[in-house]
Amino acid sequence: MLRVGSRHSPRPPKTGAVHGRPHGPDAQLHAQALAAGLDTEALLDRVAEILDELECETEIVRIVDHHIPFGVESDLGDGDEWPKILAKILAADILIIGTSIWFGVRSSVCQMVIERLDGTYNDTNEVGQYPLYNTVGGVVVTGNEDGAHDAAGTTLFNLGHLGCPVPPNADCYWVGDSGPGPSFIEADGWNRSAYTRKTASWMAHNVVHLARILRERPIPPEGNTVPGWQPIKVDGPS
Amino acid sequence: MLRVGSRHSPRPPKTGAVHGRPHGPDAQLHAQALAAGLDTEALLDRVAEILDELECETEIVRIVDHHIPFGVESDLGDGDEWPKILAKILAADILIIGTSIWFGVRSSVCQMVIERLDGTYNDTNEVGQYPLYNTVGGVVVTGNEDGAHDAAGTTLFNLGHLGCPVPPNADCYWVGDSGPGPSFIEADGWNRSAYTRKTASWMAHNVVHLARILRERPIPPEGNTVPGWQPIKVDGPS
Amino acid sequence: MLRVGSRHSPRPPKTGAVHGRPHGPDAQLHAQALAAGLDTEALLDRVAEILDELECETEIVRIVDHHIPFGVESDLGDGDEWPKILAKILAADILIIGTSIWFGVRSSVCQMVIERLDGTYNDTNEVGQYPLYNTVGGVVVTGNEDGAHDAAGTTLFNLGHLGCPVPPNADCYWVGDSGPGPSFIEADGWNRSAYTRKTASWMAHNVVHLARILRERPIPPEGNTVPGWQPIKVDGPS
Amino acid sequence: MLRVGSRHSPRPPKTGAVHGRPHGPDAQLHAQALAAGLDTEALLDRVAEILDELECETEIVRIVDHHIPFGVESDLGDGDEWPKILAKILAADILIIGTSIWFGVRSSVCQMVIERLDGTYNDTNEVGQYPLYNTVGGVVVTGNEDGAHDAAGTTLFNLGHLGCPVPPNADCYWVGDSGPGPSFIEADGWNRSAYTRKTASWMAHNVVHLARILRERPIPPEGNTVPGWQPIKVDGPS
Numbered sequence: 001m002l003r004v005g006s007r008h009s010p011r012p013p014k015t016g017a018v019h020g021r022p023h024g025p026d027a028q029l030h031a032q033a034l035a036a037g038l039d040t041e042a043l044l045d046r047v048a049e050i051l052d053e054l055e056c057e058t059e060i061v062r063i064v065d066h067h068i069p070f071g072v073e074s075d076l077g078d079g080d081e082w083p084k085i086l087a088k089i090l091a092a093d094i095l096i097i098g099t100s101i102w103f104g105v106r107s108s109v110c111q112m113v114i115e116r117l118d119g120t121y122n123d124t125n126e127v128g129q130y131p132l133y134n135t136v137g138g139v140v141v142t143g144n145e146d147g148a149h150d151a152a153g154t155t156l157f158n159l160g161h162l163g164c165p166v167p168p169n170a171d172c173y174w175v176g177d178s179g180p181g182p183s184f185i186e187a188d189g190w191n192r193s194a195y196t197r198k199t200a201s202w203m204a205h206n207v208v209h210l211a212r213i214l215r216e217r218p219i220p221p222e223g224n225t226v227p228g229w230q231p232i233k234v235d236g237p238s
Numbered sequence: 239m240l241r242v243g244s245r246h247s248p249r250p251p252k253t254g255a256v257h258g259r260p261h262g263p264d265a266q267l268h269a270q271a272l273a274a275g276l277d278t279e280a281l282l283d284r285v286a287e288i289l290d291e292l293e294c295e296t297e298i299v300r301i302v303d304h305h306i307p308f309g310v311e312s313d314l315g316d317g318d319e320w321p322k323i324l325a326k327i328l329a330a331d332i333l334i335i336g337t338s339i340w341f342g343v344r345s346s347v348c349q350m351v352i353e354r355l356d357g358t359y360n361d362t363n364e365v366g367q368y369p370l371y372n373t374v375g376g377v378v379v380t381g382n383e384d385g386a387h388d389a390a391g392t393t394l395f396n397l398g399h400l401g402c403p404v405p406p407n408a409d410c411y412w413v414g415d416s417g418p419g420p421s422f423i424e425a426d427g428w429n430r431s432a433y434t435r436k437t438a439s440w441m442a443h444n445v446v447h448l449a450r451i452l453r454e455r456p457i458p459p460e461g462n463t464v465p466g467w468q469p470i471k472v473d474g475p476s
Numbered sequence: 477m478l479r480v481g482s483r484h485s486p487r488p489p490k491t492g493a494v495h496g497r498p499h500g501p502d503a504q505l506h507a508q509a510l511a512a513g514l515d516t517e518a519l520l521d522r523v524a525e526i527l528d529e530l531e532c533e534t535e536i537v538r539i540v541d542h543h544i545p546f547g548v549e550s551d552l553g554d555g556d557e558w559p560k561i562l563a564k565i566l567a568a569d570i571l572i573i574g575t576s577i578w579f580g581v582r583s584s585v586c587q588m589v590i591e592r593l594d595g596t597y598n599d600t601n602e603v604g605q606y607p608l609y610n611t612v613g614g615v616v617v618t619g620n621e622d623g624a625h626d627a628a629g630t631t632l633f634n635l636g637h638l639g640c641p642v643p644p645n646a647d648c649y650w651v652g653d654s655g656p657g658p659s660f661i662e663a664d665g666w667n668r669s670a671y672t673r674k675t676a677s678w679m680a681h682n683v684v685h686l687a688r689i690l691r692e693r694p695i696p697p698e699g700n701t702v703p704g705w706q707p708i709k710v711d712g713p714s
Numbered sequence: 715m716l717r718v719g720s721r722h723s724p725r726p727p728k729t730g731a732v733h734g735r736p737h738g739p740d741a742q743l744h745a746q747a748l749a750a751g752l753d754t755e756a757l758l759d760r761v762a763e764i765l766d767e768l769e770c771e772t773e774i775v776r777i778v779d780h781h782i783p784f785g786v787e788s789d790l791g792d793g794d795e796w797p798k799i800l801a802k803i804l805a806a807d808i809l810i811i812g813t814s815i816w817f818g819v820r821s822s823v824c825q826m827v828i829e830r831l832d833g834t835y836n837d838t839n840e841v842g843q844y845p846l847y848n849t850v851g852g853v854v855v856t857g858n859e860d861g862a863h864d865a866a867g868t869t870l871f872n873l874g875h876l877g878c879p880v881p882p883n884a885d886c887y888w889v890g891d892s893g894p895g896p897s898f899i900e901a902d903g904w905n906r907s908a909y910t911r912k913t914a915s916w917m918a919h920n921v922v923h924l925a926r927i928l929r930e931r932p933i934p935p936e937g938n939t940v941p942g943w944q945p946i947k948v949d950g951p952s
Binding site for chain 2: 530605606608609628629630632633634636637639640641642643644645646647677678680681682685686690692693695696698699703
């Protein structure tokens with residue numbers, strides 16, 4: 001059963017939500033990756049290895065192993081497992097979306113994840129920006145024919161709307177020859193595509209670079225806070 | 239739980255499947271519409287009224303009222319309700335997909351429907367074409383900001399790959415002003431948009447026109463049958 | 477120099493324009509193809525061979541060999557060579573657009589061609605529909621990495637808006653492996669891609685099938701004529 | 715006349731090219747905007763006013779006032795005026811692309827500009843990255859119906875591939891109601907759309923924020939330099 005939320009009459013954002021991201025410059029960097037299919041997970045595994053060398057710890061969540069209903073709110077109740085995944089995302093420095101391609105565009109599973117992230121528009125970080133501000137975005141795409149540019153471009157653009165800064169060359173993809181063919185795993189895409197390996201490495205380096213930079217110098221809450229947001233007043237004598 | 243099928247090693251298509259579409263030129267025309275949201279259903283209702291005037295009967299299925307797992311096969315078992323919806327589609331002369339827009343593209347529910355239609359590639363009609371050959375395609379889109387061209391264009395293109403002929407002006411959409419705003423229903427989009435009314439009427443007329451034409455003169459199975467397909471041999475003395 | 481026309485306040489369409497397309501069912505079928513690059517032209521050459529076997533004559537115009545300014549009117553003057561190309565298009569039964577891919581989408585040359593076709597919205601055929609009604613649409617795409625679905629889908633959708641009916645499987649593409657690589661010609665894409673050959677043949681057959689069907693049974697001018705259009709009154713006693 | 719370059723066999727990048735961007739943290743910030751139409755220029759004017767308040771100087775180049783041939787190299791000779799525009803881009807801290815929408819996607823003029831930027835892949839900055847590394851990207855879109863998400867998303871994605879970091883909410887658009895209608899200027903879109911004004915301000919703030927941050931802490935040339943690039947050796951005893 002779908003529950004479709006309405007974006008046009010948002011609740012007033014919660015003020016001063018603290019998402020527990022460690023902002024200290026020396027803390028371990030953490031990337032949260034979401035895999036929407038087995039092949040994409042296989043490519044994310046490789047990206048995670050590179051991130052590990054760069055001292056960034058990566059957790060990969062397989063979306064399809066969880067009960068996540070359609071909708072555009074952050075908690076739909078009834079056993080919805082999205083809230084716990086969202087908590088991981090909000091605690092991370094880097095968010096990497098992995099998607100497969102079906103019919104030339106990103107998969108329904110990935111689209112569902114993006115729609116659930118719509119719920120973050122109803123919240124803010126502790127300074128009044130959307131919660132994903134300063135969470136660096138990246139994307140990984142696998143498919144057996146064509147559509148990687150569309151899937152990656154749409155996804156990075158959506159992440160940017162949600163608040164994620166995006167470094168250069170923040171996508172990595174593998175697709176086969178024209179027309180249907182073997183998948184990334186079956187084709188041994190990693191070992192056979194120098195392009196995929198190169199772009200995976202560039203992407204990993206750049207999300208880490210930008211996350212380190214933004215940890216020291218986050219995008220300030222000037223000119224980009226949610227209208228109506230107010231800082232929480234501290235109780236006590238003033 | 240997602241079950242992801244593999245398109246690259248298709249099973250040999252079933253031969254000679256008969257889908258029960260009444261091919262007689264005088265039979266009642268039938269349109270099958272799939273609604274992926276309440277607003278889209280409201281627009282489909284209006285389109286159905288026009289189709290009714292043109293002596294085409296329309297059934298609208300609300301996708302989210304059914305249990306339809308992710309996947310790319312036509313029957314995923316375990317209470318999958320897609321097979322009965324697919325049967326309706328295959329019996330229809332016209333298939334109209336209704337989708338809402340989220341993050342600038344068609345919704346996850348619509349994308350899931352398209353992915354389930356992928357299963358028809360493993361089957362053929364009675365003359366060896368993909369099952370949706372000669373089923374005329376149309377699309378209806380509602381959204382509260384922007385993305386109708388992308389959603390409609392992607393969907394019609396996918397329907398064409400699946401076998402649907404597409405007449406001119408086969409889409410109809412409503413979106414609001416720039417940025418989030420009221421939905422189609424809330425904004426009384428039908429009464430307030432002459433453009434939506436005009437294109438709904440054009441679309442309805444054209445899918446009916448083309449369906450009538452193709453009923454008398456279907457696209458022949460020459461140069462477009464699935465490789466490896468063989469007609470069923472009739473038992474008996476030869 | 478760009479001249480940007482305005483689509484929102486169109487001139488009243490010319491009434492009763494006759495575009496000289498031979499409507500007799502026995503007349504030679506004619507396809508007009510537009511090539512936006514050398515590789516695409518090479519693929520169009522192969523499609524034209526198949527069309528020739530199906531008794532459909534094809535003319536390929538290389539867009540870049542002509543002086544065609546940016547704009548959205550059918551005749552921009554000052555040596556504009558678009559009018560003579562448009563005359564060819566309007567006289568054809570089939571219009572096939574060929575485009576290369578740059579940055580994941582169709583090329584600027586192809587986009588420019590589509591924009592010039594916008595000018596046809598200011599005109600009608602002899603029965604009050606947009607001039608491209610009943611001109612069957614197809615598309616051919618070549619690229620050296622990824623983006624064929626986006627380029628083909630966008631183009632067929634645009635042709636549908638302009639009036640073209642689109643048969644199933646009306647696109648044919650070739651792209652290389654992930655990342656930049658050799659072009660269609662350099663890679664000998666035709667001989668090395670069974671998928672490209674298959675889809676070229678399907679596309680050619682289907683545009684011819686639909687063109688023959690529509691020649692006998694064109695989409696009637698019911699519910700799809702341009703608002704305000706009036707048939708030309710024949711002079712004489714009434 | 716089109717000259718189509720080939721991306722698959724790039725010339726070895728020039729080494730150590732210095733583009734003259736002032737890297738001192740106290741230097742005036744400079745944004746280079748490219749307008750592909752009058753309406754887009756009008757919206758860029760407003761963005762420039764906000765940037766001015768943020769002490770970022772903006773220059774807007776009207777693309778159609780210059781002779782810029784189709785192609786994918788940085789200098790096509792024969793009076794090509796792209797090189798002087800490219801020099802401005804490479805000297806800027808911020809690059810903002812302005813595009814109109816035609817047929818649901820970005821205009822041919824904008825697509826041509828993006829294709830010309832392809833030529834920068836044959837060059838590097840002084841540390842071996844693509845020349846646009848650390849040039850912050852943004853996009854502005856105007857149209858009279860629908861397609862802003864597609865146009866903005868594609869453009870920001872392309873800028874990211876070229877090397878531009880993209881801050882959150884880096885796009886600003888205006889489109890009218892469903893269907894063709896008055897343009898941004900005619901509709902007084904700026905004064906009538908709170909959404910367009912809000913997103914223009916967010917975008918302006920964020921490109922400036924990120925440009926200031928990257929001036930102090932540019933993305934380091936680690937893991938993202940062009941293969942084969944070598945720093946220029948300094949003459950002298952070693």
